[in-house]
Amino acid sequence: MELSAITLDCADPSALADFYHRATGLPLHPRNHEEFAGVQREGGLLLGFQRVTDYVPPRWPGQEQPQQLHLDFDVDDLAEAEARLLALGAARPAYQPDPERFLVLTDPAGHPFCLVPRRPRAEAG
Structure with missing residues (x-):
């Protein structure tokens, strides 16, 4: 499968x-x-x-309309990726559960997704 x-x-x-x-x-x-x-x-x-x-879009971080799933994207530069995605229509919710490890954004339909700093291959795994 x-x-x-x-x-x-x-x-x-x-x-x-x-x-x-x-x-x-x-x-x-x-x-x-x-x-x-x-x-x-x-x-x-x-x-x-x-x-x-x-x-009805999900309501991050609330559960009135749960996210049901989210996507994670590895990025080389967190600040650059955030700025580019905000310019494309993403939004940055106020609640960020672990901003040292990842950033939560929402797409134009309200689905949350995470930007995760790419780790060097030796650290990955």
């Missing part, structure tokens, strides 16, 4: 696919349409976004 896709609910799949395309540089999926869009590394995992009627 091999994981081939992760799909997030949202109100506007095309807009969210565009955000992640600009954020990660991953190409847009060739079959994006009004109800479903995504980004995908060639031959790799698809990050998809599906339209949900009356979508």
Whole structure:
């Protein structure tokens, strides 16, 4: 068994696919349409976004609308990545559980995701 896709609910799949395309540089999926869009590394995992009627975004860090999942992204420069993603439409919630280890942002649809400073290979693991 091999994981081939992760799909997030949202109100506007095309807009969210565009955000992640600009954020990660991953190409847009060739079959994006009004109800479903995504980004995908060639031959790799698809990050998809599906339209949900009356979508209600997660409320970080509260549990009234739980996050249900979040994505982690390794970055070389935390401050640079944060600034670039904020300019693309991400938001930085006030609550940061461990800012020395990672930074929580939310995408334009409200899904929380973490930026994690990339560790040198010798430290990873």
